[in-house]
Amino acid sequence: MKYENECVTYFAAKSQNESLTRVLVTSFLATYDPTVSEITDVKTAVSEAVTNAIIHGYEGQDGMVELFCGYAEETIYIEVADKGKGIGDITRAMEPLYTSKPELERSGMGFTIMEAFMEGIMVVSTPNLGTRVSMYKKLSRE
Amino acid sequence: MELKFSKRNQILIVRIQGEIDHHTCEHMRVAVEHNFEKIRGKHMIFEMSGVDFMDSSGIGAMIGRYKVAKCMGGKVVIANPNERVEQIFRMSAMDRIISCYPNLEQAIQHLEGGK
Numbered sequence: 001m002k003y004e005n006e007c008v009t010y011f012a013a014k015s016q017n018e019s020l021t022r023v024l025v026t027s028f029l030a031t032y033d034p035t036v037s038e039i040t041d042v043k044t045a046v047s048e049a050v051t052n053a054i055i056h057g058y059e060g061q062d063g064m065v066e067l068f069c070g071y072a073e074e075t076i077y078i079e080v081a082d083k084g085k086g087i088g089d090i091t092r093a094m095e096p097l098y099t100s101k102p103e104l105e106r107s108g109m110g111f112t113i114m115e116a117f118m119e120g121i122m123v124v125s126t127p128n129l130g131t132r133v134s135m136y137k138k139l140s141r142e
Numbered sequence: 143m144e145l146k147f148s149k150r151n152q153i154l155i156v157r158i159q160g161e162i163d164h165h166t167c168e169h170m171r172v173a174v175e176h177n178f179e180k181i182r183g184k185h186m187i188f189e190m191s192g193v194d195f196m197d198s199s200g201i202g203a204m205i206g207r208y209k210v211a212k213c214m215g216g217k218v219v220i221a222n223p224n225e226r227v228e229q230i231f232r233m234s235a236m237d238r239i240i241s242c243y244p245n246l247e248q249a250i251q252h253l254e255g256g257k
Contacts, residue, residue, distance in 0.1 A: 043195070110197075
């Protein structure tokens with residue numbers, strides 16, 4: 001894929017960085033004249049993926065999370081990757097309301113929200129090696 | 143996130159200003175439970191007109207508070223959520239157990255009326 005613009009950021013898997021990633025993706029997206037609704041969709045999906053990396057990927061341990069933003073042909077591409085414990089059963093993890101951590105007050109709606117707010121999502125995960133969530137959304141250009 | 147607490151009889155009213163995510167939810171959980179215990183509350187109202195972002199961490203936090211209020215024979219209700227917050231609540235079917243009202247007065251009326 002040849003992107004018109006792209007950026008990769010690495011940040012520590014700490015919860016205080018969740019808001020930072022939303023600011024970053026909003027700034028990247030703002031260049032392309034998105035609607036308010038599109039900005040909210042993308043930053044909510046990013047927030048979900050980053051939270052998953054911190055809570056489920058690294059389970060509170062130290063680690064780095066990669067955030068990729070790309071833009072090509074009126075479409076925003078996002079990737080969030082960690083090198084954490086991975087997901088054993090991706091199909092089950094993506095079921096609405098399924099959570100492996102109910103004791104942490106997780107709702108199990110993260111992937112459902114990513115699917116609802118983005119046009120496409122792909123999850124690749126290998127146990128003990130990590131997870132990469134790739135998403136895209138075409139901008140309406142209204 | 144900024145939280146402001148007030149009470150009306152056994153209702154704890156929590157006004158939330160800012161963003162609700164995994165990071166801010168922990169602070170909210172501790173502060174809400176401390177204040178709920180302090181007033182010996184039964185119900186909770188979350189007034190959300192000042193919430194400009196919420197992801198699914200907010201759903202988990204509300205379900206957690208619902209369980210606490212339920213133990214006291216009470217309810218949790220939401221007042222004045224923006225369109226996006228309401229959409230996330232509906233997606234999770236949380237509106238079956240936690241009702242949303244367009245303003246604080248109606249939320250109080252619902253709880254005081256015992257409906």
